[in-house]
Amino acid sequence: MQTTKPSSKMFLDIVEELKLMINAEGITVGDKLPSERVLAERLQVGRSTIREALRSLELLGLIETRRGEGTFLADFKKHQLVEVLSTFIMQQPNSAVDVKKTRVIHEKAAIEEICNDPVKRELPVWQSLIMIINDEGTVLREDIMREMIIATDNRLSLKIWFLLKQYSRVPYGEMTNENENGMLIALLENMISGHVVEAIVSYDRWIEVIEGEMNDDSRVV
């Protein structure tokens, strides 16, 4: 049974065994894994060792445990890759600048992808956003960017962006004001028209404005 030589870290071997078992038995997303006691019996180790391996995988979001029910292979949507990254990446010096740059990378990439894809350009959500801005005079800032990232249909990028947004000092949680609405309309319309360069320019202007505003605020504080 023991195909892999036991290392000094038994629980790591268990993780490997579990991966093999999942593949061998065709366990897929949502399926139930054998119970801890069964696994301990089958792999000939103590239950606590099994638990250490399972808890590791749970922290990564690879499995999901429900008391009284069992342990289940988790859906990718629940994978904690990004969250995990954040815990040990974010609190480094210089990270504020990096976080902003990286957030912008993802936002611009979304804008460009939409501009270059007729189908995504014609999504009704853009017209809706324009109407909301015109009718109500304001909209939640982050709603706009989020819709753009969502439109790219890239869950991973969305997750990364969401996390970066939280760590950013950018005031996305606020409503837009008169000054920026024009730029946003320009951004949206350029995007709808597929004018990449102009859309990016509008975006840059908008970011510049709301970050300038943020700096004014922080000066007061």
Add this chain to the structure above:
Amino acid sequence: MQTTKPSSKMFLDIVEELKLMINAEGITVGDKLPSERVLAERLQVGRSTIREALRSLELLGLIETRRGEGTFLADFKKHQLVEVLSTFIMQQPNSAVDVKKTRVIHEKAAIEEICNDPVKRELPVWQSLIMIINDEGTVLREDIMREMIIATDNRLSLKIWFLLKQYSRVPYGEMTNENENGMLIALLENMISGHVVEAIVSYDRWIEVIEGEMNDDSRVV
């Protein structure tokens, strides 16, 4: 002591407590953490619960344990995290696509940033790469992209890219062959000259080629 309400997942609370403790006591990379028995005493939980939390952090590469010595805050150069996650994540149909798209986003962003920054364009590393390709006829694929990301001076993007690279099926771990060297030279020279569009085109061609080659390989297998 218990500032956070106990959830149904005690070991997750312990992970949080540990993070707080690490920050509060100024424990930095390489420092020793309190022993498992001390932690159990201090947090008023069983040692097995402490261990489940520690094992989770160990699987992430956040801590390092040495039998007989203790538990230490690790430098996260250990990305065993990736090996674990990748096998689980890659089973999901769409995630592979997302990973690739996101990796490309970061790579193109790096190319564009270098193109638009005279200082970064004139870094000696690009000439070195061109010389290596010309003289030795080959170079490690990932070296090129890594140097580009490094040049952007964005550690966060570099870390994300590094992880994505390992998740990707792109054969970056191999040496370049005759076919692609021309495209790489074109990419580098366009970049040095600041020709954004042309550089991106060269990049797209290169990626297309090495991914095509990869598909051929898998067909053989």
Add this chain to the structure above:
DNA sequence: ATCGAAAAGTGGTCAGACCACTACTGTTTA
């Protein structure tokens, strides 16, 4: 002062015992 053996400290693992919760099963009841 040096060397070496004993002791203390630490992570690694196991077994067994409860607890809290869920799901199943069989009986009772309307």
Add this chain to the structure above:
DNA sequence: TAAACAGTAGTGGTCTGACCACTTTTCGAT
């Protein structure tokens, strides 16, 4: 017959105490 109920088996969650293997420290003999 069908619904409601209670009991039971199964599951994850946690704790305790006991070893083991290993490293560091301590301290006595030389």
